[in-house]
Amino acid sequence: MSDKNPLRDVFDAIADPTRRRLIRLLAEVDEIPLHELTEQFPMGRTAVSKHLTILKEAGLVAGRKVGRETRYRLNASPLREVQDWVAHYSKFWNENLRRLSRLLEEEQR
Amino acid sequence: MSLSLTLDFEYETSIDKLWSALTDSSKLAKWIANIHTGKPMENNFEPVVGHRFQFRTEPSQYWDGIIDGEVLVVEAPNRVSYTWASGDEKHTVTWTLQDLGDGKVNLHLEQTGFSNVHGLEGARYGWTKWCGELEKALAA
Numbered sequence: 445m446s447d448k449n450p451l452r453d454v455f456d457a458i459a460d461p462t463r464r465r466l467i468r469l470l471a472e473v474d475e476i477p478l479h480e481l482t483e484q485f486p487m488g489r490t491a492v493s494k495h496l497t498i499l500k501e502a503g504l505v506a507g508r509k510v511g512r513e514t515r516y517r518l519n520a521s522p523l524r525e526v527q528d529w530v531a532h533y534s535k536f537w538n539e540n541l542r543r544l545s546r547l548l549e550e551e552q553r
Numbered sequence: 554m555s556l557s558l559t560l561d562f563e564y565e566t567s568i569d570k571l572w573s574a575l576t577d578s579s580k581l582a583k584w585i586a587n588i589h590t591g592k593p594m595e596n597n598f599e600p601v602v603g604h605r606f607q608f609r610t611e612p613s614q615y616w617d618g619i620i621d622g623e624v625l626v627v628e629a630p631n632r633v634s635y636t637w638a639s640g641d642e643k644h645t646v647t648w649t650l651q652d653l654g655d656g657k658v659n660l661h662l663e664q665t666g667f668s669n670v671h672g673l674e675g676a677r678y679g680w681t682k683w684c685g686e687l688e689k690a691l692a693a
Contacts, residue, residue, distance in 0.1 A: 543584040
């Protein structure tokens with residue numbers, strides 16, 4: 445889990461295709477202003493901004509004001525939680541399948 | 554990483570023995586264990602489509618120690634598939650056995666349905682496609 449104790453669950457944040465697309469776009473750049481992000485979507489800046497707020501609440505996105513515009517950048521670290529979640533099952537089966545291997549070896553004898 | 558988990562193992566055994574290890578309740582109890590305690594999990598599995606079963610271990614701080622499942626597919630000795638649910642997560646586990654000859658059998662595990670939880674229902678396509686992107690994002 446992120447150290448900052450985010451307001452929103454990371455799984456919630458990535459449940460929406462628009463937000464996943466935003467993460468994808470943000471992953472390709474260091475920083476991007478809202479109007480450039482908005483150009484990529486068939487929706488207005490208010491709608492895009494709402495999605496960014498949700499990503500911010502999950503600690504996935506940070507914004508900073510530069511003059512009159514806000515620039516956004518990705519903070520990917522909360523995504524580790526998603527990765528760990530799958531890794532748990534992977535570990536469960538890997539360890540148990542090794543046990544199965546020993547069991548089958550014993551049977552061979 | 555992937556959000557549909559797949560693993561391949563190769564065993565030196567016969568396909569029938571491997572099938573039995575995967576579908577016989579007493580044999581399953583010998584290798585499916587709670588990896589934190591190392592203790593085997595009790596089960597009442599039966600390779601019968603529609604059969605509902607449980608795997609049980611001691612409850613912990615994080616979960617009640619129960620995995621609930623229902624058998625979906627039984628094609629002896631090549632394929633068995635069941636649901637695998639614990640807590641609020643419900644996945645599908647599918648085992649595919651392939652005889653490689655020379656006393657070797659390949660075992661393929663696929664665990665899917667990670668997209669069904671946390672409100673991701675119906676987004677499976679986008680989710681799977683997004684997997685590679687997630688890796689990219691983590692590497693950035």
